[in-house]
Amino acid sequence: MAAEDLGSRLRELAPQVLGALLRRYDAFDTCEDAVQEALLAAVRQWPTDGTPDDPRAWLVTVASRRVVDHIRSEQSRRRREEVAAIQDGPDAERTPPPGEPAFGDRDDTLALLFMCCHPALTESSRIALTLRAVGGLRTAEVARAFLVPEATMGPRISRAKQRIRAEGSRFGMPSGEEYSERLGAVLHVLYLIFNEGYTASSGPDLRRDDLTSEAIRLTRAVHRSLPDDGEVAGLLALMLMTDARRATRTDPDGGLVPLAEQDRARWDIAAIEEGVGLVTDAMMRSPIGPYQLQAAIAALHVQASRAADTDWQQIRILYRILGRIAPNPMVTLNHAVAVAMTDGPCEALELLTHLDTDTRMARHHRLHAVRAHLLELAGDNPAAHDAYLRAAQLTTSLPEQRYLLDKADRLSRAGAAVDRTKP
Template identity: 60%
Template sequence: MEELLRELTPQVLGFLTRRYAQFDLCEDAVQEALLAAATQWPVDGVPDNPRGWLITVATRRLTDQFRSESSRRRREDSVAAMAGAEELVAPAADSVGDPDSDDTLTLLLLCCHPAVTPASQVALTLRAVGGLTTGEIARAFMVPEATMAPRISRAKKSIKEAGSQFELPPAEELAERMKVVRQVLYLIFNEGYTASSGESLQRVELTAEAIRLTRMLRAALPDDGEVAGLLALMLLTDSRRMARTTADGSLIPIDEQDRALWDHAQISEGTTLILATMAQGGVGPYQLQAAIAAVHAEAPSAEATDWPQIHALYVILEKVTPNPMITLNRAIALSQVEGPQAGLDLLATLDDNKNLTESHRLDAVRAHLYERAGQPGKAREHYLAAARRTTSLPEQRYLTARADALTS
């Protein structure tokens, strides 16, 4: 039932927003309809036309809201013209069941509007397109619901104030807006795959939701190579999930993982997808990252990993999308090809990057390379520095354990 509700959420919200044009009010009404379904369906059973049921219930909520507003504000012209209460009736069954009315892409673009901050784009996407409640989103990001609710409200208000219409942007804007959509989905996946804080390394509900939404986006844009690359990257990365932690939740690095636990069905799907996509030309950053993930996934053991190929792909990726995190990862690959000192020399070029120096990742990679270079004192120093900076408890425990192992 939960999966069905999440699948129907963008369909119902898209239908209502296209019909009544008020995204913020429609989104609130859909959330109320979802809560009603979660309460009633387990008792009464799933209706024959669940989408029509949700639209009918949400429409009634809108009817009540518009009537209240009409009474309080004496039916302002703007409200009456857009959605007079006498016009708010349950849609006909044939229009409700129209298989061609998939507004997922339009909703994603609206939630990722440039007027909305990145953090709010993520929250609004999870709620409006993913069907998560405010409480679920708050728990996923480990903030109080009282903090998340205003964030979502501000996002909807920003979209309304920007005068956004429920329609695809002009062709000249679409490419830039799609970059934001892909980035938001990637952020959701990353937060689920390696949680930025808290007791758990992974938040499976977020990775699963990111993959589900990206599949939906892929269905809407089958010719978009970067959407295909993003989906392949998620599948290939997530394939390692079961091997990443011990029974007590401790982190296991990729070179120590039991590869028999990797999800080979996901590896096969992701590899097939990225090979087909890259063969079409016009390779972008998500496709390149997926290709790197595929090389890791295809290696039968850590020792058999084709590091020269991975490093070559990172060199291309760095040229396509210059980014300090890409350089950080290239340093690891370079150290496997030319030795740890070569990797350390490349890391030195990142010492002036404030975002990285304030993060734990630069210290963590530097510690790893110093350990491989036979310099345990420096390695321990950087492991401890990384442990102090991370807010993820599993990462903190892992880094501290590596440092402690170097004192014996």
């Protein structure tokens, strides 16, 4: 197995192995350390000894032995009680109750995602723990995703696991109302991971392809576990159709290329077709939700052969519905852009006035960037110039900053040229 294929396979198996261990031993730190040791053993042994017939079972066995070794070395009462619970030894298997899979035979990725998205954790802690435990990223990689030192991220992840333990959470799928609430948190975390990869909030690169790929991989795992959930399908469809434009979003120098100027012939047609199929099927058989609506909007964008062929009327209607069932400032901004394309920029600018007092948008560059675009469409170039500059000051993404400054500079030069023609 090639090194790249081996790494991809181990990353896919890591959360399944961790879930199997947590289901049996329920000790997050210990189990995660054991999984990492098992993965390292696989990296050393598989290239020379060959890949086992059942790679997951091999990893579960090796990791389980590491857990038991750790438990037996602990002197605390809690550890001794855990040893007593497995007194038949590290290689013995208890007989599962009727209907329960044998140890290691079940894919617990979804249950692990639910644990990482515990309601007691902050949003940033949920994301970090999900990337570390379910995504298989090393602490250093998670730290890079957050643009913080590894020395900062390590304790943050440890605190998240300690908080889960302090809450008395047991590994497994929640039920009832808690299940619905936790699933929403899982989807939101995956959505945020994807968005951070699609447009990095800061740094020199517009994209973080590792994060978008990981978000899609994890969302696929959720979809496999919940194939009939319309919102899971909608989120996966949204990611696929958005990521289909990845190669065309930057120029050779890494500069931002807006949607209307992208080379549509280079979009990933297979991803688009899969996404369109997912959202079409979901909307026909499931209650309509926010992710399905966003995916339907994405489908209208990617199915247009030219920017001029985009069905802005339908997009405007979908954003209006989305604003009713899941109102937030970003929906309002996107709705305003659609209104500008159907009813003109003045109508759209009116929509933005409702966001001026929204504390969530006070220092968000996108409000000023959208306003600048609408003002430019309305012909108010001086105001648009100032808004572009304000947006550039607020963003911490260097490609976005360069794009916004370039827009402001073009308006400034155009204004100067007009002044020179005046008598």
